[in-house]
Amino acid sequence: MSSTSASVTSADTRTEALAALRELVGRDDADFHDGQYEAIEALVDGRRRALVVQRTGWGKSAVYFVATLLLRRRGAGPTVLVSPLLSLMRDQIAAAERAGVHAAAINSTNPHEWADVQQRLADDAVDVLLVSPERLNNPAFREQQQPALRGRIGMLVVDEAHCISDWGHDFRPDYRRLRELIADIPAAVPVLATTATANSRVVADVAEQLGHGDDVVTIRGPLARTSLRLGVLRLPDAPTRLAWLLSHLDDLPGSGIIYALTVSAANDTARLLRERGHEVRAYTGQTDPDEREESEALLKRNEVKALVATSALGMGFDKPDLGFVLHLGAPSSPVAYYQQVGRAGRATDSADVLLLPGPEDPAIWHYFATASMPDEDRARRVIAELSDVPLSTPALEARVDIRRTPLELLLKVLDVDGAVRRVQGGWVATGEPWSYDAERYARIAAAREAEQQHMIDYETTDGCRMEYLQRTLDDDTARPCGRCDNCAGAWYDLGLADGAAEAAAGALDRVGVPIEPRRAWPTGADRLGVPVKGRIPSGEQAAEGRALSRLTDLGWGGTLRELFATGTPDAPIPPQLLAACVRVLAEWGWAERPVAVVSVPSRSRPQLVDSLARGLAEVGRLPYLGALAPVDGGPTGAPGGNSAFRLAGVWSRFSADGLDVPAGGVLLIDDQADSRWTLSVAARTLRQAGATEVLPFVLAVRG
The missing domain is CATH 3.40.50.300 (P-loop containing nucleotide triphosphate hydrolases)
Structure with a gap:
């Protein structure tokens, strides 16, 4: 025009x-x-x-x-x-x-x-x-x-x-x-x-x-959605929730969205449903953009029954005839929940909305809430490293012990606050005074905790569910809807199809997650006293490893989250976990069988790691050589830092002295893998001591 x-x-x-x-x-x-x-x-x-x-x-x-x-x-x-x-x-x-x-x-x-x-x-x-x-x-x-x-x-x-x-x-x-x-x-x-x-x-x-x-x-205007039929189905555990979904997905009208709280839960659920013959696709923030666009188009054309999605599929997705929205795990607030269920029933007389909450929901809410909150100490470290000369995000990451994603979020907050500014070539400090608004962030944290409680109250209320959502959004037109499970009775079948429970349990009992080896040293490591850069020599690299599970997985992830929870005492590995680990090794498919077992020295869980290493060595009839010797107190630092700082915290902190390392493959045992630098440096130490291959194995990988 x-x-x-x-x-x-x-x-x-x-x-x-x-x-x-x-x-x-x-x-x-x-x-x-x-x-x-x-x-x-x-x-x-x-x-x-x-x-x-x-x-x-x-x-x-x-x-x-x-x-x-x-x-x-x-x-x-x-x-x-x-x-x-x-x-x-x-x-x-x-x-x-x-x-x-x-x-x-x-x-x-x-x-x-x-x-x-x-x-x-x-x-x-x-x-x-x-x-x-x-x-x-x-x-x-x-x-x-x-x-x-x-x-x-x-x-x-x-x-x-x-x-x-x-x-x-x-x-x-x-x-x-x-x-x-x-x-x-x-x-x-x-x-x-x-x-x-x-x-x-x-x-x-x-x-x-x-x-x-x-x-x-x-x-x-009023927020009531007369087309939506709301319900909450509280089931005891993840296998039962998945079994219900396997049994009743085809009963839900038309095509829709199945929301999961984590990327791994979305991927695992989509895989299980596909294996049982359901036309579904996973849709997360990690899905390739072209694949996401294709999946949206398939759903709009009703060529899939559902997208199994994280919150990456949310605001703005437009399919007026969406027949259902189902949640495996609850969002952290009624506001967020209303946003997502509002995708359904926009141009239909009726759409089904069902929430299947899980006991792990509050722990996931807490993780995401704390991950997005600015931290004063981190903010001051970032500001102190910047000047009027632009510094790129990777270069800044090498100077402050903050990973890329939370660092980028923090820089955005500081930019809006006026303390830093993004320019061509990176970031600069503005020189403007900056103070941490502790009161504001405390109010936000308190508000989020209240919203989480509101979500739990929504799950347990015996009143009208639509009316409850409206009232939490301060809609004074709220009235009983007459359609939800509390108003009109449960509209969903509670039974499970033959074989569904076994299929869900089998899917969640899957073991074995690959651990990709580090191939290159992180940018900026030399600034922290680690004299390396570029690619890691092939003769010093670890081989591809394995973990029993991710901490965020629906199956063994729950058991591992309990094992690694703050306050859980160190103890020998439970028999059922050891048996699952043996299954991982049996399915590994390595080119050459390892000839010995070595463990990483652990300060927080020495009994767990030692018993895991000894147990696997005994089952595999391999000699257990013991743990690498800690040097200068062993590794320093904690999970969550960036690559350069994590490497610096473990560099030269292991010794193979006293271990009779054979010229063959060595199975390297630890409890968790996060940055993978502990495994990489320990593997390098063993390779330099004579091992021709190092195969890392851990109970859990983060993420």
């Missing part, structure tokens, strides 16, 4: 908006839902700031697409739509084009299109530009494109606006940067924020960040 139509005006905004809506949805009888036109009018005629909180499927995207059409006809510049997920961008571009709105996106997956998009913007041929919140702080975008956009922007839309708020269930630091952008654009430019999930605290927080104080138009 070009600026040549700038002179076009409408005496009747509602008539014009209604015509645009009907063009958008492709129906001549379409009309506005309560609140839709009021929001459009506030944006187009009033040029105001508006916050729309409405349930999924209400039509929030129709508001900003129709408003964009009308504003463009009045000569306004393009709408900038800040959108959090790539799946949302794909769906929204398709929806916009159907209505004649020319949309384009700038994100991490399409850099080959950026030049064309910039030219289209210069030619005024783009009506809606979709960008991710992370893109707003990309140096090239911030310096080359953002200034021009600020001068021409016709409307700013912040989709999934609960992310702005510290109190939002999906808080993203880059969203907080929007406050700066909102403050910089002219006051006459309308701003729209939309979300389906916000309680009163989030609403107030987002409205404040939109600016203009009490002048923000807030349009909030």
Whole structure:
């Protein structure tokens, strides 16, 4: 839509908006839902700031697409739509084009299109530009494109606006940067924020960040979803939950989403269902982007029964006829749960929503909650290492003992706080004073703990489940739904099909996870006194190893989490665990059988590691040579640091003196593998002592 139509005006905004809506949805009888036109009018005629909180499927995207059409006809510049997920961008571009709105996106997956998009913007041929919140702080975008956009922007839309708020269930630091952008654009430019999930605290927080104080138009509707039939099925353990799913997946209507709390749980569940003949796919943050897009398309075309997904499939995924949403494990808050179940039943009279909570849920909630919280000591270390000379993230990682993912999150928080800044070539310190807002983070932590309790209360309530969800979102229109399992009785079958329990138990009893050997030394190790760089010589490398299980796995992972839990005393390995480890070795398929067993010296679990090594040696009829000797007190450090620091903590801390290392394969035993540097350095020590191959074996790998 070009600026040549700038002179076009409408005496009747509602008539014009209604015509645009009907063009958008492709129906001549379409009309506005309560609140839709009021929001459009506030944006187009009033040029105001508006916050729309409405349930999924209400039509929030129709508001900003129709408003964009009308504003463009009045000569306004393009709408900038800040959108959090790539799946949302794909769906929204398709929806916009159907209505004649020319949309384009700038994100991490399409850099080959950026030049064309910039030219289209210069030619005024783009009506809606979709960008991710992370893109707003990309140096090239911030310096080359953002200034021009600020001068021409016709409307700013912040989709999934609960992310702005510290109190939002999906808080993203880059969203907080929007406050700066909102403050910089002219006051006459309308701003729209939309979300389906916000309680009163989030609403107030987002409205404040939109600016203009009490002048923000807030349009909030009832959150009840009359199409959803809610239920909670509490089963004793993971095998029983999977057995129920195997028995009843085909009973669920249409196609849908099965949510899991961890990547490994999603992958394990999808594999089991496929092996039993169900058409499903795993969908996680670790799934290849092209495969994710393909899986979304298959689900939309009902060519799979379900996607087994983590929260990576969430905001913005648009399949109006989704027949069911099932959770294996509960999200950490009713707000997050409402967001995910809201994917179902948007264009159907009925959709089934079932939660199968697990006893491990609170431990998983705690892990993710603490992983996202900034730590004062870490923050000060990062700031101290930065100057006015840019430092890349890998180079900074080598100077501070923080892994890449939490380091990147911390840098984003410090950037928004004004202490550091991302520039071409890396990160610099701004020199601005910075203080750790302990009170704020304590309030956020307390709020998250309260939300976790609310989720447990949702599971155990004997009242209406939809009413409970509405009330936790401060929806004062909440009334009993008459459809959920508490209102109308259990609608789901409690029985298990023949063979389902055995199949689920067999799947969860699988053993053996490969441990890829380290092939190269970490960047920056030489700065920490470790005189190595580049590739690890082949004669010093470990071979591919094995673990019994991941700590996050549904099967043996639960047993191992209990074994390694804080406060669990050191003790010899339980017989059932040793038997499972023997199965791993029996299935290993090594080229040459090892000729001896050696263990890693353990300070925290010496009985466990020694008994595991001795047990495997006895079963395999191999000599147990003993443990490597600790040097200077042995390894230092704790799980969670980055590669360079983890290597420095174990470098030169092992000795094979006193061990008669044979010229053959050695089975190397430890309790856990995290960074794999302990195993790598111990293997190097054994290789230098004469072992021709070192095969690491541990009980658990993290992640």
